[in-house]
Amino acid sequence: MIRLTDTPFDPGDELTRFTATAAGSGAIVSFTGLVRGQSKGGAVQSLFLQAYSPLTERGIAQAAEEARTRWALTGLSILHRTGKMAPEDAIVFVATAAPHRRSAFEAADFLMDYLKTQAVFWKKEVTEAGDQWIEPRPEDYTDAARWAGPQES
């Protein structure tokens, strides 16, 4: 399931729901991203995330499809916030289910790399020092490039 939402969500509830749908799988991996409280500009007051529907959803769906092609997954869930958030709010939740742990770990990692570097979101950080639009860090691109090599099974 892929969903964008502008209302807060509880990662624990999401994991419980996902686990219920993934019955019979041997492994579930979940990742939750939180809004950081500190940035280069100092204390973060809020974070604003903008998407462009349906382009954003379509790109995420393609990445999910690629994950399903590369790894033997039995389930997959991606939930992403948009709009205005506060520090410590959950911004992204990714969960994968597979017969064995390695596929679940790697698929979740792959999906997060997509979301950090290629997903169609624009992000504005509001700090004491002012507003700033944020672009991916160099290490985010390096992380994402790991998946360009030979496909794993």
Add this chain to the structure above:
Amino acid sequence: MAQLLFFGRLADLVDPPSQAVQLPGDIQDTLALRAWLDTRHATGGALQEKTVRIAINSEIVVDPAPITNADEIAFMPPVGGG
């Protein structure tokens, strides 16, 4: 009327960031549109940057792509990650 959308930092430069515009007859592709809007909104070249991609009806296109007055045209600076 073409529907124009400006995302990310471009939304701070173009007011309003979502607008319906009657395109002049001589603006028939994305390159001409970039130049015309850059002047119209005094965005100092921001709309002509190569890293600013354009989507027509939510499909990313390569310059110069043909445009019509019925299109939704989005200006998209590099994405910021989730």
